[in-house]
Amino acid sequence: MLTSPTFIALAFANLSCLSGFSAYFLFPLFVAEHGGDQVDIGIVMGAFALASVLCRPWISNMIDRIGRKRSYTIGSLIMTLLPLGYLLFSGDLRTFYAPLVALRIIHGVGFAICITAAFTLVADLVPPERLNEGLGLFGVSGLVGSAVGPLIAELIIRRYGFDALFHATAGMGLLSLAAHLPVHETYVHVLKVTQTPFFKVLKKGRVLTVALVSFLFGFGLAAVNGFVSPYATEKQIVFISLYYISYSSAAVLTRLFGGRPADRFGEDRIIPYALLVMATGLFALIFLEGEGILFASGFMAGCGHGFLYPSLNAMAIRNQPVNERGKITGMFTGSIDGGAFVGSVMLGFIGALAGFEALFFASGLALMAGLGIFRFAGPNRAPARRDA
Template sequence: MEETKNNNSEKLWTKSYFLTFFYAMSTQISNNMLMTGLPLYAIHLGGDNSISGMLFGFFMFVAILFRPYFGKLIDEKSRRIVLIIGAVVTAFITLSYVVAFSISLLLVMRSLHGIGFSATTNASGSVISDIVPKSRLAEGVGYFGLSNTLATAIGPALSIYLIQQFNYQTLFIVAGLIGLISILCSLMITYEKDNQKDIIQSSKRKRKISELLYEKTALPTALVTAFVYVGMGVALTFIPTFALSLGIKDIGLYYTVYSVALLFTRIVGGKLADKYGSSLVIIPGLVCMTFSFVVLAYANSLGDFIFSGVLFGLGLGFVEPALNAVMIKLCPPDRRGAGNSTFFTAKDLGGGVGAICLGFISLQAGFKAVFLYSALSIIVAFFAYVFILRRQLKNVKRAESSQIQASMSIES
């Protein structure tokens, strides 16, 4: 009887887990549809590549600004409230793009959309950390990451299909309707009501603003992550426009093969990192990502794009989960929430700054320069990992070994 009870208490795929998974997947499908479609829509309205970069950058910067506020609300009030806020804002703004007939209005609406993105990512990550059994934390968080992988496989390809077969207004309506799924999921997530005292901290607890903004032990990981995500911002923002300039159709295949490769390495990468160390997956992953952008810089056919997508997916699938695991390992247990916030902010900053800066570079030097600069950014991430983050890991390992030896000496 005791063994059965233990197994039940360690159940992973609970109602709340399923609902949070589909909540995250629906919001990310909607977001990825717009990440791909809005740059093309901006050009349709008369904008240029700098506007495409600004759409991504403003979206990310607003998300960063609201992360501390939503983090405080999550800790002191309710995860569910923030889940609902994020879902409603995301669905409403997505549907509102139907009436965005000017570049200025599009930029304003995209900026407001960042509020919804900030709320959904912060809250869903916190819910997962609540409901996943501690003994299956890595497994549960890893499977949850597949919601984003599947969204990346579906969103961009669906976006391009709707644009080619129908029009941009159809894209916005479909993306908005998919976003409505997340509202239904958020309303059905009720685990918090049953465990209010255990899950939500006392609202009387005051936190310094610096504690909300970053965790110092996560900063080296964040540095590497920021340079990696310059490439992610470029992949989502400029590849469809670049393919259009070359007259290449069916560019949605890039995102499909990228997602399949990402899915594969996400599944095997974590086990390899646990068994052989993070360097075994992070370093080859960064090499793959670098070459993916070099291939893009000289691409002139759909086959080149597909090859690049495979390399990028393999690389990111190895690098991102391993960096996330390193961040959790280095953070004190009572600061992992702040560590996650630092990690997400690094993603937002890398993608946002990269998209804006490289958008202007594309106007002056073309897409070839954009992708070569993206490759350079991954190379910087490589050196940041080797000379900063890996040294931090070694120092932590030495400290742990010293503690073990000291405790053994005391016992003997």
Template sequence: MKVFSTLEPATRRNLLLLFAVGLLFWASLAALLPTLPLYIRDVGGTKSQIGVVMGAFAVGLLLFRPWLGQLADRRGRQVVLLIGLVAAAIAPLGYLVTQSMPLLIAVRAFHGLSIAAFTTAYSTLVVDLSPPSNRGEVIGYMSLVNPVGVAIGPAIGGFLQEWAGYTPLFLLSTGLGVVGFVGALWIQAPVPVAQPIASTSKTTLWRLLWSPRLRTPTLTLMLAGMAFGVLSTFVPLFIQEAGVNLNAGLFYTAAAVASFSVRLLTGRASDRHGRGRFITLGLLLYAVTMLLLWSARSTDVFLLAGLLEGAGIGIFLPLMIALVADRSEAHERGRVFSLCVGGFDLGIAIAGPTLGLFAEQIGYRGLFGLSSGLVFLSVIVFVTQSSKTLSQSLRFAFGEGRDFYALPHGK
């Protein structure tokens, strides 16, 4: 982490404080990962209802991301960061006070606002504070909040639920959000860069999304998001159905350990050798994860799948954010992140309710086989469509060519 010693003291302080706030946010969300599907089932939810409730999280993401992206560009990143933390603190109380499926869907959609706001503001702030020459490295280090938070959260959440029940679990999730909010008040965010008035129109937003430089990253993120939606919703239930003696929280912990490890290395390497080869590798690892889960019948295979899932997403997501940052200007960055990462949200939104219906017919095991096909399709899209021509795309995706859509100023 030598790069941090080269930063100005104020910038370094803001990044460290932002990192701490990020840990609290992700631990709050992740504490519910292995337990919320079980809670929905325990209050009477069917397989398809579990998928609908869990997938409603992404409805909140999709509804609010475009507006929050514009707000981040217009009013500043810190305002949006605080909105995300407030939602993260309130939503667990909503789960606590209702067992009605329609109300749980509404609470879950509101909970989606938290990640829509927080991830948009967090990613944009990190890029704003990062020197362009070391952007991938700083993003890689700062993205560690996700695997570390996801390592801590499920382990604590799973244990607390088994030991004391759901009420202390939801109160813990709320408390972590409140502490994160207090910490975020001390962050000194850069002043928003002035932007053309025309850039705020809805037509421009969607034209921006469908531009060649952003279309392929968005579609790739959507396909990967569908697989992620299956994994985050149905792994705890699949482990129980398979009769494997494994705390589902340990699956997410294994994923977090692997994700942490790869992020220490790949961000810096992508600054030197290009983003393409690493994004391709991350997607391939994610596809293999789904195949392993499709065939998993033992604790060892589930844990191996967790490790590969963490490595795949730990390579893919931070470097896709770096790729999008390379292809965007400072005045549009909030909107670009909200729209492109919205592709990942859309995938999750589709996966929960739609693929949850398939679970009734083909079972959880079949869902993971289907998900492996979706990720392999995302590999094909990225490898063949990531640059201006097929040959340039292939060269970029396998690390032999530059990114022709990267902006030379990229600042």
């Protein structure tokens, strides 16, 4: 199943989608160019994640109701059309602040649909005994996209400006839309099956633990996605996308070589180390002075991310009924987005009041708090699997 045409087509669609999404890691430069400060960056970037959180129950129910593929189609259409709306904005940020935030919210809904539908579909495809490996390998496509997107964005912005970037990301959305068309639907809705309400899945102990840790993971990601580029610019570092290339490369390596050990030894042994390594990468940014620390920080944070995402996802959905996977995946990804929203806003204020160094220190502390919660909630952890 990990080399089937359906898996490969979906992976390419995911790569295109994430390339378009991660190109907006440099969107803070657009906000700053139009007169915005760190608080504005936090609000504008956080609006994207807020939409994902608010709409997650509806998105998860939709995926379990109309199917994974149809849901992905809707999401990729939004990812294709919404970037063109940014072309309408020019002049001082204050003159288009509310419309920009509104557009970011709708854009976030499209991305949330794509991610939730894609990972739910993959969970349906992958054999249970290879769940961590399958989710991790599929995630490689997104991580490659996360490296390609900022690199392409930086080159386009330098040479052609932001309008060209918005056209390019619309094209990436169109590629994602086209690539997923050969994918076959994996889930047939059965009317007789009792549907579990979205928030009731939290009553399952390990889902709640995953949700809390994922929220703090998302808080840390807010620093990566929204504040590395303006911080590196302030430090007069020219090659900003080096961070994202290093980050994604490290995450890809952990996905390629870490999936089977995670399935073999259990997520409960992997997640604490992943949280610690990612936190260390964020703490390292406090000492940023040149490209060496930028690269090393990205590599450490990327290693942590590479283990965390599939391990948390696998822990949440392992041995769960197929008709609840959309909701549980939605709870998992929604928790990350919730953390990203809160992190974007809070870190924006922290950065404005105390500087970027304090901002990255706070983001690292959030991951350390996640480590404490995971240790405290030990009885709810998934058992190690030794049949892989």
